[in-house]
Amino acid sequence: MISGKFAITTHILTLLSKFPNDYLSSEYIAGSINLNPVLVRKEISNLKKNHIVESKEGKNGGTRLLKPASEITLHDIFKMTFDTVSLGYAKNQPNPDCPVGKRINENLDFLYLDINEKINAQLSTITLEDFSNQF
Amino acid sequence: MISGKFAITTHILTLLSKFPNDYLSSEYIAGSINLNPVLVRKEISNLKKNHIVESKEGKNGGTRLLKPASEITLHDIFKMTFDTVSLGYAKNQPNPDCPVGKRINENLDFLYLDINEKINAQLSTITLEDFSNQF
């Protein structure tokens, strides 16, 4: 769910990195993304599951980073928000009686695996700090 | 339209490459992909626009490659079927009054551009012949 997950999560983390000592509310964050606060909280829930942020409930509550932005890479964000990059598959199972249909997905898999390795290598070199410093 | 475009088009071209002298019907191709023939014809329409295949109407008609599989790269297919690879954007326009919201998409663009360069470089090295020989 949420196909803008990576972008939204990166946006959230960029904001948090700008105020590393403050608890930012989902409503404040939602205001920057222009997104429903509930969806922000869903992404934060995912971030918490991955020990990237912590939240405080109640009045003056909110969310903040659990570790320095220099120790979070875009690859970490990617892993939390994306399965893999893929150029897609046909929706239905191809005909197993056709030599091409039988193995097309397998061969696409190999290709997409290669692509993902390249992307992962690239994203691993960029920290949240790097990304955030662009703003 | 059609998010499995790349996979479907690659499947079509792989089939055509296996029978470079025959006109294959959209129904035959659809049978291998397990896809509606109309959608196959739509993708073929795109391939024709790009001068990769030619079609013959009427009885015993169909589609065949216009050039050898060794002269078509996966990057060619990619260009015809994909805009760019992206890890997504938030759906709504971010808050322009927030320094992060104001420039998040621009900065994601840079990142996605880099990713696409890598993917393009990789796909350019693989011909349809290479891909087809895996089967």
Add this chain to the structure above:
DNA sequence: TAAATTTGTAACATATTTTATTACAGTATG
């Protein structure tokens, strides 16, 4: 300790995108 504010989450609604179907005109073949 009560009011206010915030998270957490479920349930549901809407919007968007993708895929499928139907229909039929046009074209070539035999």
Add this chain to the structure above:
DNA sequence: CATACTGTAATAAAATATGTTACAAATTTA
């Protein structure tokens, strides 16, 4: 001239993504 194709438009259905409402639970602060 019957048959088997392509080409394409219009529409329907299915899948996915996003948005909304509602409310319990937690925490702060007055």
